[in-house]
Amino acid sequence: xxxxxxxxxxxxxxxxxxxxxxxxxxxxxxxxxxxxxxxxxxxxxxxxxxxxxxxxxxxxxxxxxxxxxxxxxxxxxxxxxxxxxxxxxxxxxxxxxxxxxxxxxxxxxxxxxxxxxxxxxxxxxxxxxxxxxxxxxxxxxxxxxxxxxxxxxxxxxxxxxxxxxxxxxxxxxxxxxxxxxxxxxxxxxxxxxxxxxxxxxxxxxxxxxxxxxxxxxxxxxxxxxxxxxxxxxxxxxxxxxxxxxxxxxxxxxxxxxxxxxxxxxxxxxxxxxxxxxxxxxxxxxxxxxxxxxxxxxxxxxxxxxxxxxxxxxxxxxxxxxxxxxxxxxxxxxxxxxxxxxxxxxxxxxxxxxxxxxxxxxxxxxxxxxxxxxxxxxxxxxxxxxxx
Numbered sequence: 001x002x003x004x005x006x007x008x009x010x011x012x013x014x015x016x017x018x019x020x021x022x023x024x025x026x027x028x029x030x031x032x033x034x035x036x037x038x039x040x041x042x043x044x045x046x047x048x049x050x051x052x053x054x055x056x057x058x059x060x061x062x063x064x065x066x067x068x069x070x071x072x073x074x075x076x077x078x079x080x081x082x083x084x085x086x087x088x089x090x091x092x093x094x095x096x097x098x099x100x101x102x103x104x105x106x107x108x109x110x111x112x113x114x115x116x117x118x119x120x121x122x123x124x125x126x127x128x129x130x131x132x133x134x135x136x137x138x139x140x141x142x143x144x145x146x147x148x149x150x151x152x153x154x155x156x157x158x159x160x161x162x163x164x165x166x167x168x169x170x171x172x173x174x175x176x177x178x179x180x181x182x183x184x185x186x187x188x189x190x191x192x193x194x195x196x197x198x199x200x201x202x203x204x205x206x207x208x209x210x211x212x213x214x215x216x217x218x219x220x221x222x223x224x225x226x227x228x229x230x231x232x233x234x235x236x237x238x239x240x241x242x243x244x245x246x247x248x249x250x251x252x253x254x255x256x257x258x259x260x261x262x263x264x265x266x267x268x269x270x271x272x273x274x275x276x277x278x279x280x281x282x283x284x285x286x287x288x289x290x291x292x293x294x295x296x297x298x299x300x301x302x303x304x305x306x307x308x309x310x311x312x313x314x315x316x317x318x319x320x321x322x323x324x325x326x327x328x329x330x331x332x333x334x335x336x337x338x339x340x341x342x343x344x345x346x347x348x349x350x351x352x353x354x355x356x357x358x359x360x361x362x363x364x365x366x367x368x369x370x371x372x373x374x375x376x377x378x379x380x381x382x383x384x385x386x387x
Contacts, residue, residue: 004302005067012068016075019044024079032082032206032353041083045116050087052114054095054243059110061094066305069243070250074301077254081357082207084254088247089121089157089208093166096122096240097186100227105186109164121158123167123187123213124237126151131370133168133234134178138215140169140185147171147185147225149193149218159196159211163189164224167215168237171230183233184226193218204356242315244365245322246308249301252325252361256294256332259354263290263336266343277339286335297321297328316384319371326361326368333358 005013023044031038045051053072055061064072069091076084094113097120098106112118129135138151149169159165164186175181187194198212226236267278267287277283304321307314333354337344344351362368378384 004306005071009065009068009071012064013071013075015048016072017078019048020075020079024076024083028080028083029347029350029353032080033347035206037209038080038083038086038207041080042086042116045083045087049114051090051116051119052094053087054091055098055110055114059098059106060114061098061110062114066243066246066308067302070246070253070301070305073247073250074254074257074298077251078258079254080207081251081255081354082205084247084251085157085205085208088244088251090119092240092244092247093120093122093162095243096166096184096236097226099239100184100232100236102228104223105226109186118163119158119161121156121162121165122237122240123153123156123159123165125153125155127154130155131367133237134182136168136170136182138167138169139173140171140183140220142171142222143219145222146219147222149185149187149215149220151215153213153215155200156211156213157208159213160209165189165194165213166226168233171233175231179234180231183230184236185220186224186226187215187218187220188224191218191220203359204353205360238315241365242308242318245318245371246301246305248361248365249297249304249318249321249325252322252327252329252358253294253298253301255329255354255358255361256290256297256325258350259329259332259336260287260290260294262350262354263287263339266340270340283339286339290332290335293328293332297325300324316375316378319366319375322361322365323368323371323375326358329354329358329361 023041049062052061053064053069057063073084097109113120124133126136140147140149166184167187168184170181171183172181193216195214196211197214200210202210267283268276270277300321304314304317307317337351337355340349340351343349
């Protein structure tokens with residue numbers, strides 16, 4: 001359904017859908033099962049200009065609105081959620097650089113990031129600090145015109161391709177509260193001491209690498225301090241994560257949509273006891289529940305995206321959308337697997353991949369349980385309201 005999409009957004013969605021049908025869906029299963037990196041698909045994303053999705057037009061990007069941003073990740077995830085991860089981390093980092101970077105930083109990095117000549121990601125999580133970003137231990141000590149960085153980051157998408165990689169550090173480890181001593185440094189590829197040490201094995205979300213990154217006496221020019229001012233790193237990261245949660249919500253909608261399509265087709269074509277299984281009330285109930293969850297998640301996601309386009313503070317809205325859509329993705333994938341029966345558990349069908357990809361969405365960009373407490377506190381404090 002088109003809801004309130006304008007003509008430009010509808011055309012954009014249709015172009016993406018055609019690309020996914022042609023370039024992603026036919027190869028996703030074989031690529032995922034063989035561990036093949038989606039090099040050709042990434043090249044297609046570059047040709048469509050999608051690496052410049054959130055980059056302003058003045059720096060060579062598309063300058064897309066947030067609803068179009070959500071449409072992008074919904075459609076790509078409908079084909080293969082792993083590919084959405086390649087573009088997602090890049091886009092969140094580009095949005096942060098465009099919003100918070102100095103003019104010199106934007107001019108130096110954004111044009112190449114817009115074309116995909118450069119790619120990026122975002123290095124926040126550590127072995128002992130995920131949702132609790134104030135607990136990071138990576139440090140950056142000022143030494144003349146540079147910072148010397150030491151620490152370890154985990155679960156970093158695009159780590160082997162990022163140039164630069166924004167890294168959250170503590171420029172003042174003694175600051176209280178801790179966020180006042182946190183900054184983001186743009187670490188360029190090839191800098192001595194910057195090493196990608198491992199690709200982390202995963203249940204799902206295959207395709208993009210998720211890496212451990214070790215920084216040992218990495219010397220980063222002071223000119224690469226995001227925004228040029230220390231102590232603003234956590235604020236910069238959290239503002240980017242608002243966009244990131246729209247990204248995650250849209251991925252959830254894409255997975256739920258694909259689960260719906262696969263389940264509906266199977267219910268129509270699979271026969272048992274003399275007729276299609278879609279004639280059985282138990283199957284009908286599951287199909288209806290998938291449809292309810294899917295459309296509810298889509299509406300919530302588009303609503304949050306439109307709020308961002310209106311310039312409204314939307315940390316609560318993006319949190320609500322992320323919770324709703326990620327939970328819908330897992331529930332829809334599970335119900336679709338049940339409709340498929342034993343075949344849903346087979347690697348010959350799409351459902352088992354959707355079932356493995358979906359759980360990540362309830363963890364990434366802030367776990368759903370933590371986001372629930374954030375939403376509740378905003379409601380109790382009157383910073384947000386429903387209705």
